[in-house]
Amino acid sequence: MRAHFNSACFSGCVEEESQTRAATQAENQPLTETFTSESIALGDGIVYSWVTLDAEGNPSAIGVNFTELAISGLPEEVAEYTLPLPEEASATAFNHIGLDWNPEGHEPQGIYDHPHFDVHFYMRSPEERDKITATEEDMANLSKEPDPEFIPKGYVPIPGGVPRMGAHWIDPTSPEFNGQPFEETLIYGFYDGEMVFIEPMVTIDFLKTKPELTKPLKLPENYPTEAYYPTDYSIRYDEKMEAYTVTLEGMTLR
Template sequence: MKTNFLFTKAVLWCSALACLSLFTTCSDDDDEELAGTFYGPIVALTQGNVRTWVTTNDVGVPVSLGVTFSEQAVKGNLGNAMRMYILDLPEQAEQTLYDHVMLDWNPQGHDPAPLYGVPHFDLHFYMISPEEVAEIKGQAAMDEMPASQFRPQNYVLTPGVVPAMGAHWVDISDVNNSPGNFAKTFIYGSVDGNFIFHEPMFTLAYLNTLPTVGTQTIPIPQPTQYQVPGLYPQRYSYSYNASTKEYTISLLDLTQK
């Protein structure tokens, strides 16, 4: 009887351990599925491509997101005509503030020319849909301003509202927003009193320095209060990966506000 009891007990322990092992394996698999970097659709750009991505932690919460250019996209013939691309985000980005990304190539720059009249990219991370963006009307002045507590420190409104884009706010303490000094800067965008996009804006010449200068990470000026609860980036960066030959613009440290 004792032998049978011990045998039965051993079988039960083995069964329990097998179940525990199976449970642990499943849990690890779930964690692996939640954590990782997920990519949006690839979009052709000159001889290369561009795509969005989002990185999540082990509980599936986004911690960073951005856009990656292949080297061929940056080194290819970008042309002398302004181009605009809508970049879809991966579904894992639904927990972020952002709906989609608009990428603009400005071969002659844009107004005001003394500041931004050089070849550069605008990278708008929009919080509203492409249909809503398309409905934005151009106007000489804002009808409604965001309340002061929602405006980042040192940011001022530039003249007018750009149709199908919005009004632009620039950091007057950033040397990049002075004549002859533009390489990279971070812009806020609004319409009808609401902030609707975050925009890294950077020159092609600056992008081409990254293989030499390496990754540059910059704090994002924050307001004292936030209009909409959500995950707000605290820093952004520009980088080049020599192994994959890719340029990446990242919004980092997504933090609940």
């Protein structure tokens, strides 16, 4: 979630596209394989997307990894970094990831006005997102509520919308709406009555604590199209890789 961005897709890379990390067999765990996207520059480091497939070849998790150096040397202005997902993620509901950097946070003031990343896992292509204008003529689409079965439990919309995103839905029981500081949270996005994205948000200060966080998602009763959808999200720091990861996991065919 944010008030406004200048889109900037960085084309430089330091890794080969769709490279594969070696499959590992941990004790009492099934064989998995992870595929990564081409990496792009982020701050003084890099960022890339990935998908993990289980032993049957089904997606079990998708996410973004960015190196520890990536949270330094970030631009002073808002920016969006567009990350295509590896083709092996095609069975999921997701098309690509938008990593949005907000150096001064965004509205509402007093809640989300801290330097942070918005990690949008989009279910529509960039071209389809371009059709979301959030203009006055677009208000009917922004305000159209989905059928109750498609609304995540407890989530409510906030007024208005954002170009190329849609309307944002929040969980009013989240800590930041109940007197606690904003560290991380989970937002859903809708447009024309359909889910457009799932969005973990995380502050730079929280990342610096090198977290090991996993939370269940509040889910709708149903989804409009059959695909693999997540049941949890995670924000972690990997000591060995010296990298942060933001993940949608527990992928289930719905």
